[in-house]
Amino acid sequence: MKTLVLSKMDVPGLVEALGETARLIGPRKKEHQFVFGQITKPEQLALEYPTTILPPSRQLFPNDEPLVRLRLDDVAASREIVEGEKTILLGVHPCDVQGINILDEVFSDSPPDANYLTRRSQTIIIALECQAPCSPYNLCFDKGTYRLEWGYDLLMIDLGDRYFVFTRTGAGEELIGDLPFFRAATPADREALGRARETQAGSFKTRLAGPVNRLPNALKEAYDDLLWEAVGRRCLSCETCTNVCPTCYCFDVADEVELDLVNGTRCRQWDSCQSCTFAEVAGGENFRPRPSERQRHRLFKKEVYQYEKYGRSACVGCGRCSAQCVASIRLNEMYNQVLGG
Amino acid sequence: MKGYEINVHHITRIEGHGNLVVNVKDGHIEELRLEIVESPRFFEAMLEGRRYDEAPWITARICGICALGHTTASILAAEDALGIEPDEETVLLRKLLVDGETLQSHILHLYFLVAPDFFNAGSVIPLAETHPEVVKRALRLKKMANASVETLVGRKVHPIGMMPGGFRRWPLPEEIGEVKRLLLEAREDLTATVELFRRLDMPPLRRDETEYLALREDGEYALYTGQIASSLGTISPPRTYRDRIHETVAPHSSAKHVSAERDSFAVGALARYNLNHDRLRPWAKAVAAELGLEPPVTNPFHNNTAQLVEILHCYEDALELCDQLLERPNGDHRIQEPTRHGRGVGASEVPRGTLYHDYRIDESGRITEANCIIPTGQNLANIEADMRQVVSDMAGGEPNDIQQRLEMLVRAYDPCISCSCHFLDVEFV
């Protein structure tokens, strides 16, 4: 691990240099909010942002992703489409980095998903630590996801006029190799880093009524709680909560055909466990017909099922689902109810 | 001359449903009408009680092809009624959109609805085989016009985001740049279009009595707004439209006819050309001169030629507007709020002529009374008068030829029957 310093004045230069080596994706302003998008000019980059509408993990798991090139007249001519190009995700907040790490785990799990992993293996993550909570809903402090130990290539921490930069991987070091924008950190920089981190720690607060590690059991105990009914009555099943989640990955697969009716593509689309037909089988049986059951499934999937399978919660506390829910269904409030807060 | 009957149920290649009925006995026209058989839609009644900002959205649905025009006229009426002053950029952007609408409508009309007549084809479909380069060019041009509107307001049919006071979403500079790029790319195809239509001979027809009405604006070829001007010399503001033009019920057909100083008048590309040709942009002006379009032009078939000229004008105008918009800072475009309430009239030139929307709006922003006067309705009486001329000019000709000529004539006016039937109904023949 190297410790370096990048002056903010050099960010435009860095953006241009990075843009020459790879597809550069970073936060951009959209109306009064932010989205991850391609950065082709330094002024498009908006590193000081609270959070984005969609998480950066969706860049690695795009909607309508082609999987197989099809010939309608010959199945034997089916060819895989496994695509990826060198990509740099710049300015990714810690919770979102961990969201990507969770997708990595899911898609590497046997049998591994070549489509995701190919794209992922060509992606470099430059993380950016947050200085303060981004919304009234985020749970990153409780979840311990407001800082990062691994899962990134480079990590930037804002020191006012400059960024403190940690390198984590060889790929990260290689990326900035000979670029003239970085210098080794001095003791003064380290001191500044220490101060910045202190301020940062002070600005994050717990929002949960109990320790986060009680969540899996508390939820299990609340499986039949009336809470789900109350939430279900409000839920519109619009799927926003899952679409904006950094760790949601459910999908549907469908064929698209060209007008020649000979060539086609098998694609996967984002899908959501909140959709009313998600668990419906032929014959009309629906295994999760009610919004209350679907909302419960969402929380259980994050906190119980994924936890039991991979040893950690799949909610990274980014707060997007709560912030963007039209029906004001708030994850932290639901957690607090089951934690007895 | 023997007698004959022409009875065309649902004329094709026009917007909406119209019937043509001609009955000639012993050289005498017994019956002659252009019937509107579209079902009545009662838009004026539907507007009552709705909020003013819903009106553009609802009235766009009067007609898919003139949707942007209705949206514009509706916005102008509401703004007039409510004392809303849109900012300068908003006006520029609306003008750009109006240019886009005119481009697309004229291109569609000339290439898809008119050209088959000249190539002796039933439609553009067989043309795809006999004249693929023409059809491909037509598609490219139409796409250019559609895409420029879609880039700015999402959709050509029922544009999104236009509303009284401004735009719900202001286009990004790169989107305006994209429109400019699309336009620039089309120059060659436009040149080829001029060449193509230069070769087509418009049938002769002379009827000097036609009065032409169009909006007229200082310093520009009026499309977006203007004063009501007549080829007979009068000019007055939009609010006077009720005094200027009169709706009458033609006894033989339930289609309401409209007259001004004379029994009938014409609106549309040719009317605008006759009244405002001095304000055309250079390329359009040059081509008009080249084509020998000596104003005043009284052959209604030359409405097609005037459309061609307007295509060039709108093209140049749109480019200019893109530049103006790009030069301005992409600032905060607030939607302007009402400052009063009452009655307001919006008059705008849509591809087929002057469109009037007239609303009374109460203090809660709801419409209490509405009236819309549509270009095709204004042209109907004049079309029938021209039809009579064709029938007498061609006396002794084959009924088939006469019928074809009459259909061409109706098409030359580019009637939009979806629009005109917002309040009309007739029985099937």
Add this chain to the structure above:
Amino acid sequence: MLDTAPISRKSLFVPEAARILDVEPLTAREKLFRVSLNDRPLGHRPCQFVEVSIAGIGEAPISVSSSPASSEIFDLCVRDVGTLTQAMHRLEPGDRIGIRGPYGNGFPVEKIIGKDLLFVCGGLGLAPLRSLILHCIENRASFRRLTVLYGAKRPSERLYREELAAWAKDERLDLRETVDVPEEGWTGNVGVITTLFRAVEVDPLETVAVIVGPPVMYKFAVLELLQRGIMESRIYMSLERRMRCGLGKCGHCQMNGIYVCQEGPVFCYSDVKKVKEAL
């Protein structure tokens, strides 16, 4: 950057071409397809399934209905309910389809050796279960009693009618059938499947039961079996869920935390009785 471990980078979504050798209508709604992959035997276990696809139409999970012993040529029994299945019904011998799989855990045949076997199946449930029944008939010596209870809605909706007739005469197994709605010529039992249980003798300590049928059937059948004293750990079932990938990713088949396509479709009752979304 993610460690690029030397795992296969080949997409798991590419189907293999398979040829339809024969199509046989079983009922008005089900057809039997004899299928062969180009380059290999399918190599399936009983109750596994494959993802069948037709290019341009889509994919669906379909159980392999034939015995594992003969997987050069395997059987798919398909009911025309939707997109893929209806398109499949239009196919003819010589046509090709795409196959991925086999997927799923399949039936743990080693665990039932030496036991009395009681198969309870309803409707289309016979399609997957047939692979297991055939396996047991072929390896008859490894098992004790073989009882098959089969319930269909109507006599005309019974699958594999010729085979059922043969089984009825076959001394190696005891087949009992029932229908919900009788039709002309039906002389057999009428009533829901649980009515068959009463007539069957079971040795609760030695019996392994396997249930496959429509979703509503499981609860009743399990209850009946438990009442007959069969141990929870000896009741197996194959569960159907919506599936889009068959690879444990798409999320559709999850019942609580369990991916049916990976950990199922065959489950032991003792393992799923606490899984609230299972039954």
Add this chain to the structure above:
Amino acid sequence: MKPKVGVFSFTSCEGCQLTILNLEDEMLDLLGAIEIVNFREAIDERGHEYDVAFVEGSITTPEEAEEVREIRERTKILVALGACATLGGINAIKNRHDLHQVRRKVYGDGAHHFPTEATQRVRDVVPVEYEMHGCPISKREFLQVTKTLLLGRVPRPSPHAVCTECKTAGNVCLFDKGICCLGPITRAGCGAICPTYGGDCVACRGLVDEPNLASMIEIMKSKGMSRQEVEDRLTQFNTLEPVDLEPHFSS
């Protein structure tokens, strides 16, 4: 043989068939795949038997009802095209008025010459295989559905809400700007084009299969919308799907 396709239009703005004509990039391929035998707006010829009939517009007169029945008899598959045909759409707003008065208002004393019936959806008159929603229809969906039909099957309508497409587009939610939007209860398929261009969704594609109207109305109320405003919004395109607002606004 290429499948024969007819495009028909009843009470409508013809914007849906115009949307088909606006498929510039695909037009030649489309003409390669199908034979258009009736499309009054674009061509002269008229055919008689159809594999697919696309029917645009609401049914508002007895003649139209008769004609659509005739089309039904001559086609294998009938697709209702656009909100007019699938929901009654804007045309159905008049059903909210006393039809007698509507006529009187427009025609004065001559009203009795102009019979008008209540606006009907196509499916109110004849069976329909597929309803392609939208005002206007979306080009993408038109192509998708046409291709699916050409492959011999009738597609299934999207189970998702407009919000899913809005999120996919990465839009700033209108609720975040204080604007009420019906995206959460409206059937997807338009690509959330209105929110993308700054307009709120007014449900021109009809409601999802299981709309949680009670919750949606409460949300609109909580944003300060009056009963009248909620009603306007919910009935702009969906007059024929009446909603009882009483329980939410009484008290």
